[in-house]
Amino acid sequence: MTTFVTHSGLLTLRSLRSLLRMPAYLLFTLVQPMVWLLLFGQLFQRVAELPGFGGxxxxxxxxxxxxxxTAMMSAGWNGTSFIQDMERGVMDRNLTSPVSRGALISGSLAxxxxxxxxxxxxxxxxxLAAGARYAGGPAGVLVVLLCSVLLALIFAALSDALALLFRQQEALIGVSQFLTLPLAFLSSVMMAPAVMPGWxxxxxxxxxxxxxxxxxxxxxxxxxxxxxxxGRAGLLTAVAVLFxxxxxxxxxxxxxxA
Amino acid sequence: MSTTAARRAAIEAADLVRTYGKGDKAVRALSGVGFTVPSGAVFGLLGPNGAGKSTTVKILTTLAEPDSGHATVAGLDVRREPRRVRHAIGYVSQKPSFDPVATGRENLVLQGRVYGLSRLDARARAAELLTRFGLGDAADRLTGTWSGGMQRKLDVAMGLIHRPSVLFLDEPTTGLDPEARAGMWAEIARLAGDDGLTVLLTTHYLEEADQLASRLVIVDAGRVVAEGSPGELKSALQGDSVAVELGAGDLVDRARQAVRAVPGVGDVDLDGTTLRARVRDGAAVLPGVLAALDAAGIRPAAVSVARPSLDDVYLRHAGRAFREADQAEGVLV
Structure with missing residues (x-):
């Protein structure tokens, strides 16, 4: 068990080190949320005048x-590093080493x-800089972080699984086009439940x-x-464990x- | 060193069968591969592309399971004790397996930590290997910027980090330029001197197997077709070949008859304008061949004697030329 934790930690640190050397990658994943937040938020600002948005x-x-x-969408690409590892010999080297398969997954998820x-x-x-204000305080922020992490874990695990099954980046493009984008629109992310179509x-x-x-x-x-x-955090946890x-x-x- | 440990085989493989895909699309990669690798020294697995070398290595390194058959590495059953096997082996895959956005030292330290070395021990072992492979100056630069030869050496160094008893080198020089290949050959030859280390080397370069392996098996179409030391395999062909390059206007048939009549000469084949005679002992037969040609009034453009090569060995056992097989099967795997 301690080996499992050590291995997961080593693999997590390896990935974080890569990210720190290429921070542009992180900025790249933030372009889309900025478009949603700043452009979409501006364009549709009067939507909030509809009843059901809470004022x-x-x-x-x-x-x-x-x-x-954003957490969901960038996690959908998590399997990319597995695919890169498979294209190089890194995956095979890991699989012939004492690192357990579970630690490879948990390192990637962490x-x-x-x-x-x-x-x-x-x-x-x-x-906040654009003017949003919340009454929720630190507890509220922690819940937001928790929920986005749990959601990210679900889609990161799915992405890893598809990477292992299909071994090509195309499978992950499928996740983003056919799954995460529709799911974002089939939710209350942009529209209050009270004013969305019943179905x-x-x-x-x-x-x-x-x-x-x-x-x-x-x-x-x-x-x-x-x-x-x-209730919802519990559901997210259960699905994250399953995935x-x-x-x-x-x-x-x-x-x-193989 | 106890004699039983010294005599125990490092690798034993028996009747390994592996098929990829199902039904009509099934490809039989291995149809009963078996061999024994004695402890110590370098053992070669030679064969053209698609012969089944990599599949064999994948089974021995616990990456893949055989459909049937049995294998032990360092005395451990690869199917029943894969975890223990992984501690005993080092594996250097055909493809580069270091992290290009980490330095050489970081790659080695991480690899050491994976095998349970403490941070301090991992750093010490990394420094030792960097020096040994002549990578010390580049150690703290990102490996993505290194030359191909240096990167390959790092791959091998990573495979050695935990002092394995068996090291698998899968096509270690493929894609290297001649100079880097020579450097890698020198490193592999030095590995053979490591105490207790057994190296299993796969290659589709005949000269590589000839140079480095003290024993080898030739694999073709999923089977072992020959086994022995390079010297044994070549002398089993019984003799050398004498090549007579005929000049313009020489009578081919007369020349062929004259050469064949010389005592000690076996088959004589015509290859373009060159006669190839299989002889028991090239140096002893050569004067007779020259005299016979002279007596027949033939002035050859050139005459040479060649020791048999592994190319000849492969031709003999697989029934086709190595180069042809290598190109023909390259697409299958």
Whole structure:
């Protein structure tokens, strides 16, 4: 067990070291959220005048959603480093070493969790700088970070699993085009549940992005409904564990075809 | 050193079978590969592209499982004790396996930590290997900026970080320029002197196997077709070849008859305008060949004697020329 933790830590640090040497990559992943937050937020600012938005500005409504959406979308590319490792001999070297398959997954997920926290704080800071204000305080911010990390873990694990199964970057492009983008629109990230079409609301109830967005907005509000927050955080945790397990199972398929 | 340990085989493989894909698309990569690698020294796995060398190495290094068959590495069963096998082996894959955005030292230290060395021990071992492979000056530069030859040496150094008892080198010089290849050959030859280290080297370069391996197996189409030391395999061909390059206007048939009549000469084949005679002992037969040609009134443009090469060995056992096989099967895997 201690070996497992050591190995996961070593692999996480390796990835973080790479990121620190190429910080442009992190900035690159922040272009889209800035577009959503600053352009989309401006263009649709009068949407918040509709009933169901709770009376605040649209930017205030949108910021927590963009944070969790960003976490999901960049986590969808997490498998890229596995694909690069497979294209080089790094994956095979790791698999012939004492590093367990589980540690390869958890190292990759822990790295994604750390980058998600940094990303989320940056997006949050931009939201505040643009004028968003929240009554939720530090507890609210912690819940936003927790929810975006859990959501990131789900999609990072899925991305790892697909990388192991298909071994090509195209599979991950599929995740972003066919999964994360539609999921963002089938949620309350941009539109309040009260004014979205009924069927979208129904789908959103089963959508992890929606769970994260709802819990984050609740936690940042003046009087959070903590039952709703913890219920959704619990669901996110359960799905994250399930996907993490599936990803480590995907190594078996990878080795069967090795 | 106890004699039993010294005699115990480093690798034993028996009847390894591996098929990729199913039904009509199934490709049989291995159809019963087996060999024994004695402890110490360098053992070669020679064969053209697609012969099954890499599949064999993947099975021995726990990367892949055989459909059937049995293998032990350092006395450990690769299917039943893969974790223990991984501690005993070092693996250097065909592809570069270092992190290009880390320095050489960082790569080595991380690799050492993975094998359970303390931070201090990992740093000491990394420094030792960097010096040994002549990488000391570049140690703290990002490896992505290194030359191909240096990068390959780093791959090998990473495979040695935990002092494995068996090191697998999969095509260690593929893609290197001639100078870097010569440097890598020197390093591999030095590895053979390491106490207790066994090196299994796969290659599709005949000269590489000839130079480095003290014993080798030739693999072709998923089977072992020959086994022995390079010297044994070549002398098993019984003799040398004498090549007579005929001048313009020489009578080919008359020349061929004259050469064949010389005592000690076996088959004589015509290859373009060159006669190739298989002989028991090139140096002893040569005067007779020259005299016979002279008596027949033939003035050859050139005459040469060649010791058999592994090329001849492969031709003999696989029934086709190595170069042809190498190109023909390159696409399959």
């Amino acid at each position: 605040g500005s649209y930017l205030e409504y949108l910021t927590p959603g963009v944070i969790v959406m 790295y994604q969790a750390v980058t998600t926290v940094v990303q989320s704080l940056i997006v949050f800071a931009v939201g 979208v609301g129904d789908v959103a109830r089963f959508n992890p992005v929606d769970w994260a967005a709802v819990a984050s907005r609740q936690a940042l509000s003046a009087d959070p409904d903590w039952a709703a927050v913890f 993490g397990w599936l990803a480590s199972r995907a190594f078996r398929a990878y080795q069967r075809s």
